[in-house]
Amino acid sequence: MSRSKLVIRDNSTLRAQYESLRQGDIIVGRLRLRESEEPLLLDLCIRGVHLIPSGLSQLASRSKTFQTALFAQYMLPLTRAIHSHHDLVNAISDYEKNAITAVVTKLDRRNAGMGVHLWPSVEEVFTHASLGNIPFPFVLQPFMPYSRDIRVVFLDDYIEAYWRHNPHNFRNNLHQGGQSKPCELSPAQLKLCRQVMKRGQFPYGHLDIIVTEEKKFYLGEVNLRGGIRGAQISPADYQARVEAIHQQLLDTYLK
Known part of the structure; x- marks a missing residue:
């Protein structure tokens, strides 16, 4: 018997409905999974369940070693x-x-x-x-001793980038003492970000770009979520944009 597409927005409902999910059903939001449960992402994709954000991007966000397999051509x-x-x-x-x-x-x-x-x-x-x-x-x-990081916040048509640099610690994370300053991405750097997001099926993301002393640049890592300390976007605006992207994808899958 046919039925309307299910739209699931929380983990409790997902676990209650897991066995009854069908091709075309939709799960909105990142799944909260233990490491040993991550193969469920593969099962859902094989069954034709739509994941927002994509299963590939969720898995890549959870594992740095998996990112190395996906994005080696863009990394150091x-x-x-x-x-x-x-x-x-x-x-x-x-x-x-x-x-x-x-x-x-x-x-x-x-x-x-x-x-x-x-x-x-x-x-x-x-x-x-x-x-x-x-x-x-x-x-x-x-190890690149004189490198700096660019954090890129990529939310559909909203793109913000800022330098992260720590003169006293090779870790450039801001809560590790790093400093931030807005910057403008070059066309080549923007292209790199788009290539990474396309390869990993990221509908939005936080990308860290390593810029070496020789001005060469590479992907450090990418994640669906990340701190926005140092960014100009407010937490409320950030969340609203993420939800808008989710809704846009949901509308597409419901057609």
């Missing part, structure tokens, strides 16, 4: 996900061949700079990982 060269000691052994060789010493690791599911660590070499990372001091998986990338 030799950025890679490390899942095992074997991956680290391979990284030691590759980094040595490219004369890279200092590196940064990012723990997979930490935010706000709390899982970011600086190391003098990949060999040092390998030693600590072998002793159980670093949990797998994590992201490994070259």
Whole structure:
């Protein structure tokens, strides 16, 4: 028997209706899932349930190592996900061949700079990982000592960018002591943001762009949510724009 499309807006209703969901039904808002429940996103997509925001963007926002798989072509060269000691052994060789010493690791599911660590070499990372001091998986990338970050808030036709820089700490996060200043994206930087969002099916997002001393730029990471400290947009306006994007996508799926 046919029925109208279900529109689900909260996790309680989702869990109550999960088995009865059909192709064309719609879930609005990020799903609150434990790490072990993330395969539900795949199940919903296979069943033809529409997710707002997309299942791919939700999963990418939860995992930095997954982002490395999706966006490697936009990130610093030799950025890679490390899942095992074997991956680290391979990284030691590759980094040595490219004369890279200092590196940064990012723990997979930490935010706000709390899982970011600086190391003098990949060999040092390998030693600590072998002793159980670093949990797998994590992201490994070259350390750029004089780089700065651009935080980009991308909400449909609203795009705001600002520098984040910390002269006393390699972590540029504002709550880690970083400073902010509005900036204007170059056409090439804006193109990079759009390419990343298209690849990850992000309807909106917060992107961190790394700008090196040589003025080259790369994706640091992207998330559906992020702090707007340093941004000019107000929390109320921000939330209203996110809800408008959700509604626009919902209207499209209901047609």
